[in-house]
Amino acid sequence: MAQPSSLITTEQLAAVLSDPDLRLYDCTTYLEPAPPGSHVPYRAVPGDKTFAAGHIPGADFLDLQGEFSDTSAQQFFMMPDVAQLEAAFGRHGLDASKTIVLYSIGTMMWATRFWWMLRSLSVDARVLDGGFDKWKDEGRAVETGASKGYPAATFKAVPHPGFFVDKTIVKARIGDPSTIIVNALGPQYHRGLEPSRYGRPGRVPGSVNVPAATLVNADKTLAPLTDAQAKFTAAGVTRDKNVILYCGGGISATIDLLMLTQLGYDRLTLYDACMGEWARDPALPIETD
Structure with missing residues (x-):
């Protein structure tokens, strides 16, 4: 079978880490217990603190529930309207012409959620196989502190129906x-x-x-x-x-x-x-x- 095009290995990412056309994002969210008596199944907590404690050099951080979900919905993580996504991805410098790599901590599912969202907007992204956990376990370079971000971009979505x-x-x-x-x-x-x-x-x-x-x-x-x-x-x-x-x-x-x-x-x-x-x-x- 062909090399999966939606995945990138830690070795492959390390080889392009200094590429100015790389757009690399930590997508981590944590699910914490809901307060007693709450009607929600959990609290969605952005992974900005663990990002600051350690991330792949040059990465930016994406807050799924905070910026990239419909916060008016009764459910967490609901796909928002296209205008919200265009503005949010644009703020983070996400440009469909660049090499877009997504990763998360603990589980790849936060990165794959963003991958599916972007795919529905006609944008190709790659998910880091094994995420930050594998990167760190291999002793690769880690950066601390807040995100430096990328220059803002004009993000134009082309939504596909049915996703x-x-x-x-x-x-x-x-x-x-x-x-x-x-x-x-x-x-x-x-x-x-x-x-x-x-x-x-x-x-x-x-x-x-x-x-x-x-x-x-x-x-x-x-x-x-x-x-x-x-x-x-x-x-x-x-x-x-x-x-x-x-x-x-x-x-x-x-x-x-x-x-x-x-x-x-x-x-x-x-x-x-x-x-x-x-x-x-x-x-x-x-x-x-």
Whole structure:
């Protein structure tokens, strides 16, 4: 199989780190417990403090919930309107003509979320395989302090329809033989065996389970494509179907989306509100084992 074009290795990034056309971004967010009695599943905390404590030299920091999400929505991390994204990415000097590299700490899912958002706007970006964890473990250069940023740019988005869908579309596709709905959460949550922080335990009826965590190696790099293909094939995810991905908040499912893209699947979409919406809406059906 061809080298995945949406990934970049630590070695490859190190080789271009001084390139003036590189635009490198730390995308980390942390999910902390919600206050007692809160109606939200968690607190979304930007990773600016860990960025200041250590980041890849020259990187800028992107605050997903603060600048790049619809903060008026009831759910975290909802895709905002194009004008907001154009302004925010422009402020951070993101230019589609440059080499754009995204990374995060602890898990690649924050970087893959931005990758999917940019892909929906017709912008190619690459995700650092293994993220900052692998970079640091290899003893590569680390910089501290606040971001120096990049010169502001004029960011013009060209949105592609269909990259994100809502609950109406998901509900309509349940039982549709041309569609397969894939849950990226862990099997215990998919089966409804444990309480869910999102609301009712369980899954979208008829959905299959390919947990994002099973697509990642111990060193936080993505699993080999052959291993990933075997998992998707076993779950019945075939290239002739429309594939709808979901998880808890539209983040970890983007790991599945990146892997499916590298495998050549092209009929992909993300249910953006995910279980954060579905599990709390009694009008929507839910299924458990």
